Amino acid sequence: KIDEAEKFEGCWRLSNLKVSVDRDPGKDFLGVSEALLEEIAEVLEFPVASMLPPEAFSVVRKSFDARKLLKEPKFVYTVDMNVNKLMDLVPRTRGFISDLEPKVGQLEHMSYERVFGDITSIVHDCRRISDVAVSRESEHIQLSEPYKYPATKKPKVAVVGSGPSGLFATLVLAEFGADVTLIERGQAVEQRGRDIGALVVRRLLQLESNFCFGEGGAGTWSDGKLVTRIGRNSSSVLAVLKTLVHFGAPKNILVDGKPHLGTDKLVPLLRNFRKHLQGLGVTIKFGTRVDDLLVENGSVVGVKVSDSRNNLISSQQLGCDAVVLAVGHSARDIYQMLVSHDMNLVPKEFAVGLRIEHPQELINNIQYSGLATEVRSGRGKVPVADYKVVKYINGDDVDTPLSPGTMRRSCYSFCMCPGGQVVLTSTNPSEICVNGMSFSQRASKWANAALVVTVSSKDFDSLNFYGPLAGVEFQREFERRAATMGGGNFVVPVQTVTDFLENKLSGVSVPPSSYRMGVKNASLHDLFPSYITEALQNSISMFDKELPGFISSNALLHGVETRTSSPIQIPRCTDTYESTSLKGLYPVGEGAGYAGGIVSAAVDGMYAGFAVAKKLNLFQGSI
C-alpha cells in the first residue's frame, strides 16, 4: 500500500497502453504522440488529454503486437510519468494522482532509483565512490565501502576472444586500469568483411576469419537481435544497451520492444568500441590464436599463441595474472585443449535442426493480413513481421508424467531473421552448418528461422559419442552429413517443407533461396535420427495451426542448424567466475555455457570483468 506522501515521489509507470496503427506515427517514432496522450488520460481518468504535457512522460518501451487474439494489431507502450514535473506544469493533476492506486498490469508506482549509465560511467562511479559488490541475483550493481588507495602495479589480463563477452570483459577491466591484451584468432571487421566476401563470392573459407571468428565474434555478421531472456529491464542489460548506444547504436534500442541492429550498424559500432579500448591502453592482437594455457602449480600463468592468419606455430608465450576465456561455441580446438589439461567440462543440452526460409511476404500476410502492405520492406509504419513458435513433443502439458522410455523434447523456432538471409557458419570446409543474418532495414524478400529440437547426453550416447566432448561430436556428425548431402563446395542441402513432411523428394528443382553459395534438393528427412526428424515434422504441423500457411511448397528447409548454443559447460564459481578446475582462468560467455545470444554474452562478460577486477584488487586503483 502506498501512502499519500509517497504518491508524489518518484514516478508512476503506465504499461499496456495501446494505440491503433492508423493513429500511431509508426514504428520509428518513439516520442509521446497525441494518440498516446489520450490513452494516458484514459488510464489516469483525467478528462482533458490535451492538457497533459508530453514532457512529463517518457516512453520506456514500444512494441508492435499483432497476435491473432487481438481484434486489430496495436502499438503497445510502457510510459514513465514524472509526477513532480506533471504537477508543476498542470497543478490540476494533483487530485487525479492522489486518487491513483496501483493496478496490476497497468499502473505501477516506482520510486526513483539510481539510474546507471553505460559501463564506462558505472566503472568511473565505482572507482570514484567506493568498492563494488556485483550480484547477479539482485540484478543491481551495489556500491558500498569507502574508496581505497591506488595500486602500484597494473595486473596483466589476457582476454581470449573479441565476441560480446570478451569485449565487455575487456572494457570493464581496462576501465578499472588493468593491463589488458585482447587476443582474437580472427581479423578486425575491415579484413573480416573482405574474407566473408571472398567466402560468399569465391567460396574461399578462411579457417580463422569467417562468420564465427573475428572481431565482434559470432554476432557481427548476424541479425543483431538484442532481445534476451535474462530480463529486458535489468540494470545489467540496460548498461550493455547504453554502452552499445555510446559506441554508435541507435538510441531506439533502449525503447524498442524487439531491438535489433543489423550487420551494417554493428560493423561501425565495433570499430568505435575498438578505438575506445585502444585509447584505454588495451593491446589488441588480431590474427592471433591461443593454442594452449601456461599452467604452474594448478594456476594459469599465461597463454601460448600463434599467428593464425599465416598459420605459423610460433609458440609465443604471454604471461599474465588472469585469463578470461571468451572463445564462443565454435572453438572446438580450445575445448580439446582444456580436456588435455584435465579440466572438468560438462556436456550440456542444446538443440539441433534445420533452418526454414519463407518469402517474407508470406510471413507478413500470415501475421498481419490486411496490414501487410504497411511493411514496405522495412521502411513502412509497422515492423517486418516475425514469429516465435514452440511446442513440446510427447505432450504439451509439461506437468503430465511421461511413459517410461520416452523423452519430452521441445521443438522451437530460434534466431528468427525477418528480411534476412541464410549464411554459412562452418569453420571447416568438410562441414556445413547454417544460421541467419540481416541488415538494419531487414529489407530482403526472405524470412528465415532455425527450427530445432533439444538433444542431450542420452542422444549422444545413442550414436556412441561419450565423454565431455560428446555433444561436439554429435554436432560434427550432422554437419558432415549435411556437407556430403550438399555435394561439396559449400552447397547446402535443402528440401521443401511439403516434401520433408511426406518423407519424399519430388523433382530436382526447388524454390529460390537467399543462401548465396548454391542449394541442392536433398532428402533432409534422412539426415537426422528418426526421433529428431519426427519431432520436427510433428511440430511443423502444429506450427501451421498457429501460423496458417507456414506449411507451403515455397518454404525451404536448409541443413543443418547445430550451433544453437554450447554443447558443454565449463564449471566456474558462482561469485568469483573462476574455473573450478584451474585457478586464474575465467570461462565466460556462450562457449563456456553461460550465455546464449549477444546481450546475455555481453552481460556475462561484464560481470566477469567486475569479478576479475575485484579479485585483482583493481577497485583500489585511481583514474
Ligand code: FAD
Ligand atoms: P563469440 O561471439 O562466439 O566470440 C568468440 C570469439 O572468440 C570469436 O571472435 C572467436 O574468433 C574468438 N576465439 C575463439 N577461439 C579463439 C582462440 N583460440 N584464440 C583467440 N580467439 C579465439 N545472437 C543474438 O543475440 N542475436 C542475433 O541476431 C544473433 N544472430 C546470429 C547470427 C549468426 C550468423 C551467428 C553465428 C550467431 C548469432 N547470434 C545471435 C549468436 C551470438 O552471436 C552469440 O550468442 C554471441 O556472439 C556469443 O558471444 P561470445 O562472446 O560468448 O562468443
